[in-house]
Amino acid sequence: xxxxxxxxxxxxxxxxxxxxxxxxxxxxxxxxxxxxxxxxxxxxxxxxxxxxxxxxxxxxxxxxxxxxxxxxxxxxxxxxxxxxxxxxxxxxxxxxxxxxxxxxxxxxxxxxxxxxxxxxxxxxxxxxxxxxxxxxxxxxxxxxxxxxxxxxxxxxxxxxxxxxxxxxxxxxxxxxxxxxxxxxxxxxxxxxxxxxxxxxxxxxxxxxxxxxxxxxxxxxxxxxxxxxxxxxxxxxxxxxxxxxxxxxxxxxxxxxxxxxxxxxxxxxxxxxxxxxxxxxxxxxxxxxxxxxxxxxxxxxxxxxxxxxxxxxxx
Numbered sequence: 001x002x003x004x005x006x007x008x009x010x011x012x013x014x015x016x017x018x019x020x021x022x023x024x025x026x027x028x029x030x031x032x033x034x035x036x037x038x039x040x041x042x043x044x045x046x047x048x049x050x051x052x053x054x055x056x057x058x059x060x061x062x063x064x065x066x067x068x069x070x071x072x073x074x075x076x077x078x079x080x081x082x083x084x085x086x087x088x089x090x091x092x093x094x095x096x097x098x099x100x101x102x103x104x105x106x107x108x109x110x111x112x113x114x115x116x117x118x119x120x121x122x123x124x125x126x127x128x129x130x131x132x133x134x135x136x137x138x139x140x141x142x143x144x145x146x147x148x149x150x151x152x153x154x155x156x157x158x159x160x161x162x163x164x165x166x167x168x169x170x171x172x173x174x175x176x177x178x179x180x181x182x183x184x185x186x187x188x189x190x191x192x193x194x195x196x197x198x199x200x201x202x203x204x205x206x207x208x209x210x211x212x213x214x215x216x217x218x219x220x221x222x223x224x225x226x227x228x229x230x231x232x233x234x235x236x237x238x239x240x241x242x243x244x245x246x247x248x249x250x251x252x253x254x255x256x257x258x259x260x261x262x263x264x265x266x267x268x269x270x271x272x273x274x275x276x277x278x279x280x281x282x283x284x285x286x287x288x289x290x291x292x293x294x295x296x297x298x299x300x301x302x303x304x305x306x307x308x309x310x311x312x313x314x
Contacts, residue, residue: 084110086250087257088125088161094223094231095163096195098123098266104258105163105266109251118166118219118249120184121272126221127248128160130238132230163253164221164231165193168214171278175211176201176233182222185278190271195225202226207233207242218243 090103099105107125118124167184168174174184180200181188191200202208210233214220221244223229232242256264 094229096225098224105253107251108254121268122166123253125163125250168220170216173213184276198226
């Protein structure tokens with residue numbers, strides 16, 4: 001007969017003694033002992049509940065996971081493009097030398113969601129306000145390029161977007177006389193970013209000489225290549241008088257991402273750090289009214305014998 005199964009309790013509470021082998025060493029304890037006549041299987045599996053063998057699960061094939069990974073990547077790219085950052089390609093030379101034709105910039109689209117509005121000196125991308133791009137050639141991207149641009153993996157294929165620098169915001173008075181300098185609320189800008197060889201103001205009769213005040217909800221934009229930019233100056237006859245509605249602004253260009261040799265950030269120039277704010281209309285009104293009030297008070301006092309020189313009633 002075969003050996004009996006080892007490991008049954010002896011009935012007392014002490015530790016179970018292990019039988020010795022012929023050489024005097026103890027028989028090693030096992031978590032499960034199989035006796036004669038039991039079905040041990042082929043040794044490749046373990047018994048689960050109900051006596052059924054549990055087989056290890058095979059990992060899912062990479063090719064089965066790939067469509068899911070691609071789907072997640074596309075959703076994330078779409079969310080990033082919609083709410084965070086989007087790539088845009090520079091189509092012209094109007095922002096030289098800050099931006100060159102063919103550069104690709106990343107545009108911050110997040111901060112406008114928190115109520116941020118364009119500031120002076122920022123380079124912004126905005127939707128065409130009123131046919132500024134009329135007559136300009138437009139590319140004809142293929143289906144793949146259109147899809148990739150929609151989800152933000154390629155620069156926008158929407159050629160109804162422009163990129164310029166914000167010069168003035170609501171309430172600002174901007175003026176160009178002769179060849180410059182350009183002034184904002186009476187203060188001259190030292191525009192080191194203007195294209196070499198250009199003057200800050202263009203001497204022409206199409207809009208290069210101007211004085212405008214930016215209305216609420218609008219901005220005034222100009223290209224850095226002043227003599228090669230059809231910006232706010234040359235659209236003063238359209239329905240917005242050359243101003244760009246803040247709602248048309250897609251976001252601020254923050255970095256040149258391509259080509260690698262052109263990588264650079266796009267900070268606000270130092271000339272906009274000076275206090276360019278326009279005086280509040282209320283303060284101007286008060287300043288203008290004060291002399292009139294004093295003059296009237298003196299006149300009334302001089303003509304009233306009941307008022308002494310100390311200003312008290314007699």
